[in-house]
Amino acid sequence: MTLPPPLPEARAVPYSLRRRLTVGMVAGFLALLVVLSIGLWTYARNAANQTYDLLLAGSAIAILERISPTPDGLIVDIPSSALEIVGLAKEDRVFYRVFRLSGRTLTGEPDLPLPPGGVRAGDQPRFFDAPYSRETSRFVLQGKLIIEPTGPDWIMLQLGHTRLARDTMQMDLFSKGLAGLVAIAVLGLVFMRLGINRAMAPLAGIEADIRGREPSDMTPLDAKPPREVEGLIGAINDFMGRLVTSKEHAQSFIADVAHQMRTSLAALQGQLQLAAEQDEPERMRQRLERASEQATRTIRLTNQLLSHAMVTHRGIDEPVEKIDLMPLIRTSVEEFLRHPETEGIDIAVLHDDLPAGSALLVADPVALREALRNLLDNAARHGPKDIRIDIGLSRTRIDEREALCISLDDSGPGIPAAEREKVLERFYSLNRAGGGSGIGLSIVNAVARSHGGRLALADSRLGGLRVELDLPVDGPA
Amino acid sequence: MLVEDNDELAEAIIDRFRGEGHAIDREADGEQASELLRYKTFDLILLDVNLPGRNGFEILRQLRLSGDHTPVMLLTARSEIDDRVVGLDAGADDYIVKPFDLRELAARCRALARRRAGESSNLFIAGNFTFDRAAKRATVDGQDVDLRQREVQLLEVMIGNIGRVLSKEEVADKLYTFEEVPTLNAVEQIMTRLRRKLEGAAFSIRTIRGLGYIASVRDE
Numbered sequence: 001m002t003l004p005p006p007l008p009e010a011r012a013v014p015y016s017l018r019r020r021l022t023v024g025m026v027a028g029f030l031a032l033l034v035v036l037s038i039g040l041w042t043y044a045r046n047a048a049n050q051t052y053d054l055l056l057a058g059s060a061i062a063i064l065e066r067i068s069p070t071p072d073g074l075i076v077d078i079p080s081s082a083l084e085i086v087g088l089a090k091e092d093r094v095f096y097r098v099f100r101l102s103g104r105t106l107t108g109e110p111d112l113p114l115p116p117g118g119v120r121a122g123d124q125p126r127f128f129d130a131p132y133s134r135e136t137s138r139f140v141l142q143g144k145l146i147i148e149p150t151g152p153d154w155i156m157l158q159l160g161h162t163r164l165a166r167d168t169m170q171m172d173l174f175s176k177g178l179a180g181l182v183a184i185a186v187l188g189l190v191f192m193r194l195g196i197n198r199a200m201a202p203l204a205g206i207e208a209d210i211r212g213r214e215p216s217d218m219t220p221l222d223a224k225p226p227r228e229v230e231g232l233i234g235a236i237n238d239f240m241g242r243l244v245t246s247k248e249h250a251q252s253f254i255a256d257v258a259h260q261m262r263t264s265l266a267a268l269q270g271q272l273q274l275a276a277e278q279d280e281p282e283r284m285r286q287r288l289e290r291a292s293e294q295a296t297r298t299i300r301l302t303n304q305l306l307s308h309a310m311v312t313h314r315g316i317d318e319p320v321e322k323i324d325l326m327p328l329i330r331t332s333v334e335e336f337l338r339h340p341e342t343e344g345i346d347i348a349v350l351h352d353d354l355p356a357g358s359a360l361l362v363a364d365p366v367a368l369r370e371a372l373r374n375l376l377d378n379a380a381r382h383g384p385k386d387i388r389i390d391i392g393l394s395r396t397r398i399d400e401r402e403a404l405c406i407s408l409d410d411s412g413p414g415i416p417a418a419e420r421e422k423v424l425e426r427f428y429s430l431n432r433a434g435g436g437s438g439i440g441l442s443i444v445n446a447v448a449r450s451h452g453g454r455l456a457l458a459d460s461r462l463g464g465l466r467v468e469l470d471l472p473v474d475g476p477a
Numbered sequence: 478m479l480v481e482d483n484d485e486l487a488e489a490i491i492d493r494f495r496g497e498g499h500a501i502d503r504e505a506d507g508e509q510a511s512e513l514l515r516y517k518t519f520d521l522i523l524l525d526v527n528l529p530g531r532n533g534f535e536i537l538r539q540l541r542l543s544g545d546h547t548p549v550m551l552l553t554a555r556s557e558i559d560d561r562v563v564g565l566d567a568g569a570d571d572y573i574v575k576p577f578d579l580r581e582l583a584a585r586c587r588a589l590a591r592r593r594a595g596e597s598s599n600l601f602i603a604g605n606f607t608f609d610r611a612a613k614r615a616t617v618d619g620q621d622v623d624l625r626q627r628e629v630q631l632l633e634v635m636i637g638n639i640g641r642v643l644s645k646e647e648v649a650d651k652l653y654t655f656e657e658v659p660t661l662n663a664v665e666q667i668m669t670r671l672r673r674k675l676e677g678a679a680f681s682i683r684t685i686r687g688l689g690y691i692a693s694v695r696d697e
Contacts, residue, residue: 299576330688334642337683337691340584348686391687 018196025192029185036181037174044173048166049127049138052088056140057125059086060159064144067098067155074146074155076107089165095132101143101154112158115141121154135162202226206233218244253312256427257305264298304439307374311367311446323368325359325404326351329391332372336380344386351393354404359393361404362475363451371447374440375408375467383412388462398454402473412464420457444469452476478519479503480510480536481552482528486575490523493579507531514540519547521590523582524569526553534567541568548589550582588694592639601636603694604679608636617678627652628671631664635682635692644689 059082066077076098087094097108101121113130125142139160146155202225209221220237271294275287329349336342351359379389392407415423424445427438441455444467448455453471460466479494481487482505494501502519504510508530514522522540526533537549551572570589573582591603599610608615613629615622624632634643634651643651649659652667668690672682679695 296578299578302576303574330642333685333688334640334691337685337693338640339581340695343693343695349688351687 018200021196022189022193025189029188033181033185037178040177040181041174044170044177047173048170051169052138052166053127053140055085055088056127056138056159056161059083060125060140060142060157063096063159064142064157067144067146069146069148071149074106074148078107086159086161089168092162092164093133094161095137096160097158099156101156106155112139112160115139119156132160137162138166199226203229253309260301260305260427264294264301268294268298304443307370308439308443308446311370311443311450321365322360322362323365324357325361325393325406326356328365328368329372329393332369332376333391336373336376342380345380346386346388347391348389349391349393353394359404361471361473363471367447367450371444371469372406374443378440379408379410379412383410383464387412390462396470398470398472403453403470404473406469406471408467409460409462410464411460411462414459414464415457423457424455450476478521479523480507480528480533481505481523481525489579490582493583497583505529507533507536511536511539514545518545520593521586522547522549523586524549524551526551537567537569548593550586550589588639591694606675606678606680608632617675622674624671624674627667628674631667631671635690636680639692639694642685642689642691648690
């Protein structure tokens with residue numbers, strides 16, 4: 001009895017490649033924009049500072065030039081043009097202070113903030129930002145050595161202004177630069193989207209091709225796929241190829257089956273008709289016996305055919321489980337020995353290398369039982385009444401993979417080496433008269449193949465046939 | 478009793494059983510068969526699986542639930558072994574896969590009836606062989622067989638497991654108590670002696686090297 005398939009879980013909406021790419025690209029662009037903006041901001045600030053610092057320095061030089069010593073003391077004549085140059089923006093305010101190195105203010109605002117690190121003598125301009133009058137302002141500090149009657153002394157000039165003009169320029173530079181960047185990013189995204197659509201187009205074409213097909217159309221897809229999906233297309237084509245092969249096998253199987261069944265039933269009908277036409281009771285009985293034998297053969301043929309179909313079918317979609325071979329062999333032997341005609345058969349199971357419970361492998365128990373039954377039936381059917389059958393179980397390997405070998409030695413007539421290949425084919429029997437349907441070994445062969453194993457025929461040490469069924473321990477590859 | 482919906486097959490089976498001198502009733506519908514089984518008992522039930530009304534498994538399960546242990550032989554058309562396993566789980570005593578040989582069906586039914594008779598009367602009969610459980614006495618062709626105590630025990634074990642393979646270890650476990658140390662050699666020796674004494678009987682025990690022993694009854 002098969003369980004109903006588990007209810008499908010609510011199907012997750014499949015992810016969209018397009019969306020994934022878009023989200024990824026947008027995130028990338030955003031990160032890039034942030035990094036570039038920080039750089040741009042710094043650049044704009046530096047550019048604005050450099051421009052205005054030049055003005056500040058020029059004005060400072062102009063003012064310092066107008067400081068001169070006289071016998072009556074220092075004259076500080078602040079040129080108004082110098083202050084005007086500095087106060088470029090209307091709202092910008094200008095501050096200045098002229099003072100001695102000792103700190104005494106000569107003129108201007110005495111409370112201007114000093115640069116970090118304090119005032120040092122020197123005629124090189126020093127620029128710095130400092131808060132003043134509730135705003136951040138930019139200052140320059142520059143000195144001039146004046147020779148006075150009392151001796152040389154450094155006169156310092158601190159000139160500054162609020163940052164309005166600078167900030168405006170910085171914002172201007174920044175926003176223009178940023179606008180360019182954003183425009184490039186948007187354009188990039190648009191092109192990327194177009195690119196994705198273009199890249200996806202062949203997939204849609206393939207889908208349309210497959211959907212638009214007749215169910216019987218199994219010709220390969222003729223789409224010219226991009227390299228990235230070439231493998232996928234190849235796999236689809238391979239798959240369709242396998243479907244075609246499997247369908248052809250099924251068709252030839254059905255054709256074979258139809259032929260065999262018709263032949264067998266026709267023979268049965270013939271025997272029955274002959275029996276019906278007999279007037280003599282004794283001859284009628286003989287005919288009926290022949291008919292009964294024919295019916296037995298037909299029954300066996302039918303069972304074998306169904307068994308073959310089942311094994312082939314199960315090989316495709318039955319889940320395989322880990323099973324112990326010993327109990328399986330045991331029940332197969334039990335079932336086999338229940339038939340009265342097996343009475344004289346000497347049967348043995350040799351499994352010295354494999355202690356109880358160690359003959360484990362992943363396999364379909366129903367298919368394996370079917371295979372064993374056919375092997376035992378074959379030996380009994382084609383051999384003498386007192387045939388000896390040795391079932392062997394041993395470890396082996398199939399191309400480096402661990403495997404178990406189920407062997408069957410018999411003392412029967414055996415199969416000539418030249419015929420061994422052919423008896424694995426369907427409906428090839430050496431002993432049709434003895435009721436051979438020609439399907440038994442092909443069933444075993446199908447089981448071997450569906451399990452990723454192999455079937456080999458050889459001479460037996462008992463004088464008859466040796467059948468070796470090798471099955472990988474961990475199931476079909 | 479036969480529960481089978483195919484008329485031709487039913488007719489063939491009924492003719493066969495009547496020919497052998499058995500009385501046999503037939504029911505084609507599962508529901509009606511189920512009704513009938515409620516108040517009537519039979520020696521043996523031949524039960525088809527695919528039936529109109531009610532399938533064979535359901536009838537069988539209901540029968541067993543009501544405490545009826547009449548031997549049941551399942552007739553199944555499907556060759557899938559899964560079906561057979563389900564049948565045996567549900568309480569069938571044996572099964573036979575359609576299409577089958579009427580001679581084989583008759584032989585299997587005889588075996589079932591024999592098992593049933595042996596259980597209730599303490600007397601096991603198979604052809605020329607009889608075994609009286611109560612008296613621990615076996616005969617072949619009417620002649621008493623002289624059996625030692627161990628041999629009688631072994632015979633009982635094997636009769637209780639006809640058609641089933643018993644490993645040497647399983648036989649030893651059934652023959653010996655926990656205190657005794659069973660040796661597999663001893664089992665072999667008892668088996669050899671018993672077999673020699675039963676030579677010519679329709680009940681025989683065969684050795685399957687590497688697997689154990691199996692008892693079977695030869696139909697004459």
